[in-house]
Amino acid sequence: MAKDTEKLIRQLSLISYLMAERRPVTALEIRRDVEGYSGMNEDAFARRFYADRAELESLGIQLTVEKPADGVAEQENYSLRPENFHLPAIAFTDEELAGLQFALTLLDGEFAYAEPLRLALQQISWGRPSPLNAPDQGSVALGVTASAGGHELSQRLAKIETAIFRNKTITFDYYTMERDTVGARKVDPYHLLFQGGQFYLLGRAHERDAIRVFRLSRIRGKVAYATKAEHDFKRPTDFDPRSYATRADWQFGTTQGEAEIWVSDRIAWQVERHFGRFGSVRPADDGTGDIVFATEYASVRQLAAWVLRLGEHARVLGPDELVRDVAERVELLHDRHTGELDLAAAVPPSADDEAPDAPGPPRRETAIRPERFARLVTLASILIEAGRADRRLELTEVMDALQISDAELREDVAVLNVVNFGGGSYVLYAEVHDDGTIEVDPEPYSDNFARPARLLPVEAKALVAAIDLIGDHLPEGALNSARDKIVAALGADPMEQGLQVASGAGDDSAIARVVSRAIAGSQLLRLEYYKANEDEFSERVVEPYALINGREGWYVASYDPAREAVRHFRLDRVKTAEATGETFTPRPEVDPAADVEGWPRTGEVEASRVARVWISPDRARWSREQRRVSHELADGSIVVELPYKGTDWLVREVLAEAGDAAVISPPEAREAVRTAVDRLRLAVR
Incomplete structure (x- = not known):
């Protein structure tokens, strides 16, 4: 029997034994009565029992230790309180469970x-119709x-999650992108x-003795x-x-200072709503409706890129060195768009070069597999429930619920058949x-696994991460209340214990809630929409069908x-949204989420035009991660191809390169x- 399997049998049997005894027990009793310990000598038992306790504790299952007055370790008493193993009852509404399934x-x-996430849903829906069988709501589609x-990358993520x-x-x-070098790292x-x-790791880099991303x-x-x-x-x-x-993009790293940026009243509402949390906002002194946005910055270039993307609607007021930097970048843009652009010779492609992939991550299999302990606990609850209902389970049904193979399921059943709580009393057969x-003995001896176990750390992270990823974009806020x-x-x-999903750059939660309710009620939606390409506002009355996320929001x-x-209307450009109260009949021919595999995922729209854009040697390596490279040039610069519909969009993209790109x-x-x-x-003058 594999060591991992032996360990799982010991740990599950230890839990069963402690909960069945309902009293503190000694280490001697555990060694004598718990499956897996009895054949060990004292030293081996001490090591294994300590390791098992530590691992259960890391899973959130805390044993209670009562020390004798004289401090003799061999006479410590151990117990497991039910609340330290079982999940507290959570009174979900049908809407919340349906939202979690969705x-x-x-x-x-x-x-x-x-x-x-799948295992967590099995646990939290205990005693209710499984949310995994709930109908599809269809009001949200995800591109990212x-x-x-x-x-x-999946293998790296799984290893880091375990670490x-x-x-x-x-x-x-x-x-390291900034230095264009590869080096060894040692990280906690x-x-x-x-x-x-993208996934990022936060940890202490031993080389710097500092937190790095x-x-x-x-x-x-x-x-x-x-080690x-x-x-x-x-x-x-x-x-x-x-x-x-x-943090905003310009705030990653060591703070260099605080910038003050004038923003015109045209887009003041947009900057305040979506970026105000990265600094502070005050009215400009001229009483025009303009604002001054103050924000700390670590990267001059990133902040300059953001300001330049806003065009003539934003201007850096200070500090002086930042004002000079932006002015120099504007002059660089001017020089590189005056006359003919002087390009280095193209580098012939190598026969070994692979065709560049399209931007955006492809769909892949899931990366994180839950601890087998979690899977066994969930399977035990499924089997006990079927046994008490005197119902046979289909192998395929259980395999689908737990996303495991036939061989894995048979091995897990064999393990659970060995788990016992002493005296020949087995948890189930x-x-x-x-x-x-699968036929289950209708009279299992133990109630310990007949209630849902508490969520293990990775299950809890998966559950809340899924909620945070979708955010406020389901009708009636069902996921928000479920999260609470x-x-x-x-x-x-x-999310404070190992994984966090950051919200997008656009803080559109209030608008999203209005839109979600209109979708749920099939109500016409009135939008005041800022068309950035034309720099103008328009009012639209539309039939809302779904919320879709993409690379830009x-x-x-x-x-x-x-x-x-x-x-499709970007929520961060919606100044106001209002459900009119007038309902509409959904059009069966409309499939608003049909594009989700296209531009939301890749960032590229269908277009009749493609721009050829030069990228400087200093920025080429960043663009290789995001753009389709058509030519490598001898001086280290590159030429990329940008499909575009609106020229104004292309202009903003080039301005945001802060002088390092030219059409x-x-x-x-x-x-x-x-x-x-x-x-x-x-x-800027």
């Missing part, structure tokens, strides 16, 4: 934590999900962050444990992962028949009767950038 439906197959992004869980120091090679992993479609896609090769010890470090009690999830069914109940039952927010997919076509063709797009830069030159 979260799994959306995320299944491309959420890195889909499998522990917390996928691990490929087989190799965080077990407090294990890890080593890996890392590509504290936390995972999912932001902007590592993007998982830039890790090279395998992630390994630094063979059971634990290597303790996470500092003052480490707060929330501070990393609430199940037999797998040749006809593909889950956190209350657990006694802590799982959340959209409401709708049918516009005035234009007789499906339209090569078509000529009218190059001229449009030059015109926009001329306006900026007037603004």
Whole structure:
């Protein structure tokens, strides 16, 4: 029998024994009566029992230890309180359970934590019709999900998740984008962050003796444990992962200063709503409705890029060095769009070069498999429930519920058949028949697994991460209320224990709630919408069908009767939204989420035009991660292809490169950038 299987039998039998005894027991009694310990000598038992206790504690299952007055360790008494193993009852509404099921439906197959999420849903829906069988709501579609992004990256994520869980120091090679170098890293992993479609590791880098952020896609090769010890470090009690999830792009790193940025009244509402939390906002002194946005910054370039993207509607007021930097970047943009752009010679492609992948992570299998302990506990509850109902289970039914193979299920059943609580009293007996069914003894001896076990750390993280990923975008806020109940039952927010899903750049939660309610009630929706391409506002009355997320944020997919076509409106550009109260009959021919596999995931819209854009050597390596490269040039610069519909969109993309990009063709797009830069030159003088 494998060591892992022996350990699981010991741990499950220990739980059964302690809960069945309902009294404190000694180490001697445990060694004598609990399956797996009896054949050990005293030293081996002491080591195994200590290790099992520590692992159960890391799973959130805390044994109570009563020390004798004289301090003799051999006479310590051990017990397990029911509340330390069983999940507190959570009074979910039908809408909340349906919302949780829908979260799994959306995320299944491309959420890195889909499998522990499935087990968590089995546990929290105990005694209710399974939410896994609830009908599809269809009001949300996801273009960007917390996928691990490929087989190799999935393996890294799984290893790092386990290292965080077990407090294990890890080593890996890392590509540092700023220095364009690969170097060895030794890190105490504290936390995972999912932001902007990417996973990041937060941890103490031994080389710097400081907290650093590592993007998982830039890790090279395998992630390994630094030692063979059971634990290597303790996470500092003052480490707060929330501070990393609430930073703007320009705030990652060591703070350089505080910038003041003038923003015109045209987009003041947008900046205040979506970026105000990254600093402070005050009215400008001229009484025009303009604002001044003050924000700390660590990266001059990132802040300059954000300001330049806003065009003539934003201007840096200070400090002086930042004002000069932005002005220099504007002049660089001007120079690179004046006359003919001088390009280095193209580098012939190597025969070994692979065709570049399209931007955006592909759909992949889930990365995180839950601890087998969690799977066995869940399976025990399923089997006991079937036994008490005197109902045979279909093998395929259980395999589907737990997402395991036939061989894994048969092995798990065999393990559970051995688990006992002493004196020949077994928790259950199940037999797998040749006809593909599982028959369970209708009289299991133990009630210990007849109630749902508390959520293990990875299950709790998966459950709350799924809720946070979808956020306020289900009707009636069903997921928000479910999240509050889950956190209350657990006694802590799982997102503080190893994984956090950061909200998108656009704080659109209030708008999303209005839109969600209109979708649920099939009510016409009136939008005041800012068309950034034309720099103008328009009012639309539309039939809302679904909320869709993409690489640039959340959209409401709708049918516009005035234009007789499906339209998608970005929520961060909706100034106001109001359900009119007038209902509409959904059009069966409209499939607003049909595009979810396209532009929401890739960021590229169907277009009749493609711009060729030069990227400087200093920024080429960043663009390779995001863009389709058509040519490598001898000086290290590259040429990328950008499909586009609106020239104004293309202009903003080039401005946001802060002088490190220039349009090569078509000529009218190059001229449009030059015109926009001329306006900026007037603004910064």
